Amino acid sequence: MLVPETFFAERTSLLKASEIRQLLKWVADGGIISFGGGMPSPSTFPRQQIIEIITEGISEHGDKLLQYGTTQGLKELRSELKSFMEWKGISVPSIDNILVLSGSQQGLDLFGKVFIDEGDVVLMELPTYLAAINTFKAYNPEFVGLKMDDDGIIMHSLESILKELQSKHKKLKFLYTVPTCQNPTGVTLSMERRKHLLELASEYDFLIIEDDPYSLILYEPIDVTPLKSMDAEGRVIHLSTFSKILSPGLRLGWVVADDRLIEKFVLAKQGMDLCTSPLLQYIAYGALERKVIHENLIKIRALYKTKRDKMLEALETYFPEGCKWTTPIGGLFIFAWLPEKVNTKELIQDCIKKHKIAYVPGQSFFVDRSGTNTMRLNFSYPAMDEIEEGIKRLGQAIKERL
Amino acid sequence: MLVPETFFAERTSLLKASEIRQLLKWVADGGIISFGGGMPSPSTFPRQQIIEIITEGISEHGDKLLQYGTTQGLKELRSELKSFMEWKGISVPSIDNILVLSGSQQGLDLFGKVFIDEGDVVLMELPTYLAAINTFKAYNPEFVGLKMDDDGIIMHSLESILKELQSKHKKLKFLYTVPTCQNPTGVTLSMERRKHLLELASEYDFLIIEDDPYSLILYEPIDVTPLKSMDAEGRVIHLSTFSKILSPGLRLGWVVADDRLIEKFVLAKQGMDLCTSPLLQYIAYGALERKVIHENLIKIRALYKTKRDKMLEALETYFPEGCKWTTPIGGLFIFAWLPEKVNTKELIQDCIKKHKIAYVPGQSFFVDRSGTNTMRLNFSYPAMDEIEEGIKRLGQAIKERL
Numbered sequence: 001m002l003v004p005e006t007f008f009a010e011r012t013s014l015l016k017a018s019e020i021r022q023l024l025k026w027v028a029d030g031g032i033i034s035f036g037g038g039m040p041s042p043s044t045f046p047r048q049q050i051i052e053i054i055t056e057g058i059s060e061h062g063d064k065l066l067q068y069g070t071t072q073g074l075k076e077l078r079s080e081l082k083s084f085m086e087w088k089g090i091s092v093p094s095i096d097n098i099l100v101l102s103g104s105q106q107g108l109d110l111f112g113k114v115f116i117d118e119g120d121v122v123l124m125e126l127p128t129y130l131a132a133i134n135t136f137k138a139y140n141p142e143f144v145g146l147k148m149d150d151d152g153i154i155m156h157s158l159e160s161i162l163k164e165l166q167s168k169h170k171k172l173k174f175l176y177t178v179p180t181c182q183n184p185t186g187v188t189l190s191m192e193r194r195k196h197l198l199e200l201a202s203e204y205d206f207l208i209i210e211d212d213p214y215s216l217i218l219y220e221p222i223d224v225t226p227l228k229s230m231d232a233e234g235r236v237i238h239l240s241t242f243s244k245i246l247s248p249g250l251r252l253g254w255v256v257a258d259d260r261l262i263e264k265f266v267l268a269k270q271g272m273d274l275c276t277s278p279l280l281q282y283i284a285y286g287a288l289e290r291k292v293i294h295e296n297l298i299k300i301r302a303l304y305k306t307k308r309d310k311m312l313e314a315l316e317t318y319f320p321e322g323c324k325w326t327t328p329i330g331g332l333f334i335f336a337w338l339p340e341k342v343n344t345k346e347l348i349q350d351c352i353k354k355h356k357i358a359y360v361p362g363q364s365f366f367v368d369r370s371g372t373n374t375m376r377l378n379f380s381y382p383a384m385d386e387i388e389e390g391i392k393r394l395g396q397a398i399k400e401r402l
Numbered sequence: 403m404l405v406p407e408t409f410f411a412e413r414t415s416l417l418k419a420s421e422i423r424q425l426l427k428w429v430a431d432g433g434i435i436s437f438g439g440g441m442p443s444p445s446t447f448p449r450q451q452i453i454e455i456i457t458e459g460i461s462e463h464g465d466k467l468l469q470y471g472t473t474q475g476l477k478e479l480r481s482e483l484k485s486f487m488e489w490k491g492i493s494v495p496s497i498d499n500i501l502v503l504s505g506s507q508q509g510l511d512l513f514g515k516v517f518i519d520e521g522d523v524v525l526m527e528l529p530t531y532l533a534a535i536n537t538f539k540a541y542n543p544e545f546v547g548l549k550m551d552d553d554g555i556i557m558h559s560l561e562s563i564l565k566e567l568q569s570k571h572k573k574l575k576f577l578y579t580v581p582t583c584q585n586p587t588g589v590t591l592s593m594e595r596r597k598h599l600l601e602l603a604s605e606y607d608f609l610i611i612e613d614d615p616y617s618l619i620l621y622e623p624i625d626v627t628p629l630k631s632m633d634a635e636g637r638v639i640h641l642s643t644f645s646k647i648l649s650p651g652l653r654l655g656w657v658v659a660d661d662r663l664i665e666k667f668v669l670a671k672q673g674m675d676l677c678t679s680p681l682l683q684y685i686a687y688g689a690l691e692r693k694v695i696h697e698n699l700i701k702i703r704a705l706y707k708t709k710r711d712k713m714l715e716a717l718e719t720y721f722p723e724g725c726k727w728t729t730p731i732g733g734l735f736i737f738a739w740l741p742e743k744v745n746t747k748e749l750i751q752d753c754i755k756k757h758k759i760a761y762v763p764g765q766s767f768f769v770d771r772s773g774t775n776t777m778r779l780n781f782s783y784p785a786m787d788e789i790e791e792g793i794k795r796l797g798q799a800i801k802e803r804l
Contacts, residue, residue: 042465050468051460058453063444066452066649102504102653105676113540135673138515249468251504251679271537272674274507277653280679 033390034358035377038183038332044300045247046292053286057279069278071270072262073100073254077281080288081254088215089229090238096259099266102276104213104241104253106269108132111209111237112139113268115173121165123175125153127335127365127374129183129211132176141173143367150326152179152189155196162204174207174237180224181214184365184376185335186328191223194230201235211239216297218330219305234258242284244332245293245300250280304332307379310387318395320402325377332380335362338373342401345372350397357393435792436760437779440585440734446702447649448694455688459681471680473672474664475502475656479683482690483656490617491631492640498661501668504678506615506643506655508671510534513611513639514541515670517575523567525577527555529737529767529776531585531613534578543575545769552728554581554591557598564606576609576639582626583616586767586778587737588730593625596632603637610638615646618699620732621707636660644686646734647695647702652682706734709781712789720797722804727779734782737764740775744803747774752799759795 057065072078078095085092092098101107108131116122116139124133126145133143144165147157165172177197179189189197201208210227218224228238234257241253255265269275287293311334315325325336338344344361351357362374379387459467474480480497487494494500503509510533518524518541526535528547535545546567549559567574579599581591591599603610612629620626630640636659643655657667671677689695713736717727727738740746746763753759764776781789 037470039470042469045464045468047460047464047468051457054456055453058449062447062449064651066447066449066651067444068439068441068645068650103675106674109674131673131676138670138673243470247468248470249466249680251675251677268540271533271540272508272511273505273653274533275653277679277682278651280682 032352032356032358033382033386033393035379035382035390035394036358036360037381038378039381040244040248040300040332041303041380044296044303046287046296049287049290049292050247050283053283053290053292054279057282057286061282065279065282067278069275069281071266071275072096073098073276074278074281074285077285077288078254080285081256084288084293085238085256088226090226090256091229092256094259097256097262099255099257099262099269100276100281101253101255101269102273103243103248103251104211104239105131105135106272107239107253107255108135110255110265110268110272111174112136113272114264115207116141117171119171120173121170122173123158123161123206124367125177125182126368127184127362127371128176128367129178130360130364132211133365133367136176142170145366145368146175148185148187150187152182152187152193153177153197155193155200158197159200162200166204172204172206174209175201176209176211177227178211178213179227180212181217181328181331181333183213183331184333184360184362186326186331186333187335188222188224188329191225194225194227198227198230198235202233206235208236209239210236213241213244214331216245217301217304217332219301219308220329222329224330228256234261237261242287242293245297246284246287250283252276252280252284301330304380307382307384307387308334310384311377311379311391314388314391318392320395320399322402323398332378334377334379336375336377338375338398339402340373342398343372344375347397347401350400351394355393355397357390357397359394434754434758434760435784435788435795437781437784437792437796438760438762439783440780441783442646442650442702442734443705443782446698446705448689448698451689451692451694452649452685455685455692455694456681459684459688463684467681467684469680471677471683473668473677474498475500475678476680476683476687479687479690480656482687483658486690486695487640487658490628492628492658493631494658496661499658499664501657501659501664501671502678502683503641503655503657503671504675505645505650505653506613506641507533507537508674509641509655509657510537512657512667512670512674513576514538515674516666517609518543519573521573522575523572524575525560525563525608526769527579527584528770529586529764529773530578530769531580532762532766534613535767535769538578544572547768547770548577550587550589552589554584554589554595555579555599557595557602560599561602564602568606574606574608576611577603578611578613579629580613580615581629582614583619583730583733583735585615585733586735586762586764588728588733588735589737590624590626590731593627596627596629600629600632600637604635608637611641612638613641615643616733618647619702619706619734621703621710622731624731626732630658636663639663644689644695647699648686648689652685654678654682654686703732706782709784709786709789710736712786713779713781713793716790716793720794722797722801724804725800734780736779736781738777738779740777740800741804742775744800745774746777749799749803752802753796757795757799759792759799761796 118140122141238256322339360376362371520542524543640658724741762778764773
């Protein structure tokens with residue numbers, strides 16, 4: 001290969017292979033129980049209904065669904081999404097406030113492209129969603145991490161940071177948060193703090209990106225009113241996805257925002273992929289219109305709640321003293337802290353090779369590279385018996401390290 | 403909306419609404435005949451076969467096709483693409499040399515992201531594909547335009563530019579070309595010039611992006627050996643799409659390149675959308691494996707050849723003296739030059755409002771903003787009778803201007 005290294009833009013070196021994706025490869029090997037990944041259980045995919053919707057769609061609207069579509073997305077789908085958002089408590093003035101995305105991942109890339117200039121400050125939870133870190137990083141922001149406890153971002157800590165940024169005249173672009181059943185911790189921002197966060201956004205004049213894949217997958221009757229529904233100033237950009245409520249293989253997400261922002265996003269998306277597949281959009285439309293998603297959610301919640309309970313029970317039984325973990329009210333993840341001296345990036349080697357168990361070491365989720373003793377555990381994908389056996393193996397591996 | 407304008411990165415202002423997309427909106431209005439857009443005829447979509455492939459796919463492999471997939475793409479599809487590329491004369495060492503894309507548009511964005519640093523030189527044909535211009539522009543390169551004639555890029559002109567760039571120590575990243583049945587001109591780079599271009603790439607050490615959506619849609623038995631098949635040094639990046647040979651609504655493209663480049667592309671694509679829908683990829687796999695595409699191509703070629711001939715005939719009949727146009731050997735477009743004094747951006751107003759006929763004014767396709775008297779005419783989408791009637795109306799509009 002004669003092409004010199006200098007052909008590659010420097011920003012390329014900032015794009016790292018995600019450790020999660022590498023973990024997915026290990027899953028493919030036989031015998032390993034994986035708490036890595038963030039995949040839904042395939043048993044929740046409504047296959048037959050999807051076949052029916054596609055067959056009807058292509059037969060009756062093939063000319064349109066197999067052709068180029070508009071960048072903003074199928075009107076039928078945006079109209080169903082408007083009702084769906086309203087069912088979730090978010091009032092959407094018009095379907096022009098909605099943009100359909102090729103997965104919520106595309107939304108992250110789009111926010112980076114539209115908002116971030118090199119050196120801009122972006123506020124991120126400690127820890128936060130790994131793909132968001134990696135995607136924003138490609139646009140060279142300065143990340144500032146926000147401390148969390150069991151109720152989410154600690155507000156007085158955020159306020160100190162905002163004051164400091166203001167005094168240094170730093171350009172703050174946005175705060176990115178997964179307020180409900182966060183990835184990776186499973187933690188949910190309390191209602192009181194949600195209100196406080198919006199007040200701070202108004203006072204210090206910044207945007208909030210609310211990434212919300214999990215708020216319909218709750219195992220307790222708890223109020224998780226979206227930030228977007230409390231947003232009087234158009235500061236909240238609400239991002240969501242069909243991946244956890246229908247199927248991730250459809251690669252469909254959407255964003256709800258002020259229409260001026262949506263206009264900017266549409267232009268940026270046009271350069272990214274012209275449009276999202278109208279055929280896939282029709283599947284999501286059909287699944288909303290026929291209430292396939294609403295019915296499926298009941299099944300998903302019941303299944304994952306049992307799995308969460310099983311994992312929490314196993315953690316109590318098999319994890320040694322000095323470990324602690326979150327008790328998520330919904331979502332797909334439990335986050336654990338081991339005794340300080342255990343480095344989970346080192347531990348994973350033993351776990352995979354000797355104990356045949358995988359998880360995601362937590363450090364990658366922290367923009368300040370702390371969290372060396374943490375791990376993310378997924379409970380939606382593994383089978384019930386794998387959950388008990390896997391936590392048992394993991395407990396054993398930790399005990400051997402201590 | 404209280405969010406200040408300064409929240410938007412400056413690069414956003416560089417993303418312009420594509421004139422083509424606006425034209426698509428006009429098509430929706432009744433009564434207008436459109437030679438704008440670049441859409442295939444919906445009559446070429448193999449609906450029934452697509453339904454069969456999806457039904458089989460979801461029934462037999464639903465767990466996999468509705469789940470997250472790998473970033474590089476379904477192995478089955480990449481394996482079929484390897485054979486398909488070899489059928490086209492491109493030898494592909496391994497399926498690791500192929501990356502599946504969410505439309506070839508994603509490839510353009512990906513090349514911008516991976517290769518272009520602000521101020522880098524990018525060489526573009528005069529005129530060239532509008533979406534490539536707009537997409538690369540977001541990464542702030544310096545475009546240098548390459549003069550063309552009926553045989554494509556004029557080599558001595560390219561050589562002068564390369565010498566000048568070298569003497570100025572300018573950083574040349576790549577040359578972007580649509581060598582076969584180019585969009586917008588329909589012009590094909592001659593075999594002699596293809597060889598010369600590769601020699602220059604080697605001598606001046608640059609990459610070539612070969613965008614090739616049309617080389618299987620030929621109406622004459624002409625040698626269009628891809629640049630990639632003549633590439634001994636891994637300098638050619640071959641980009642293609644299922645949009646014109648199967649269905650644009652699937653949003654599926656692919657890139658063939660040196661495996662070191664593919665690795666960089668995979669990392670960049672991961673940040674863009676994690677992966678392309680495995681379900682859609684399975685449709686393309688099925689359509690290749692069952693030879694649906696191969697059979698469909700025969701139908702597509704016959705249909706579009708008739709349409710091209712009809713448009714060429716109508717141009718002879720209805721266009722006034724002083725106009726000239728290309729005679730494409732394939733693809734979807736004819737490009738026309740009107741007398742110098744006619745500005746096609748002004749003319750389009752009359753055309754749409756008074757004569758109910760649309761085309762794309764050519765200026766946007768020129769990175770040097772020349773071509774004010776040019777227009778792109780699409781013949782794949784309009785019906786046969788619309789082609790004659792449309793060119794008649796267009797001829798009338800031009801005559802009124804002169």
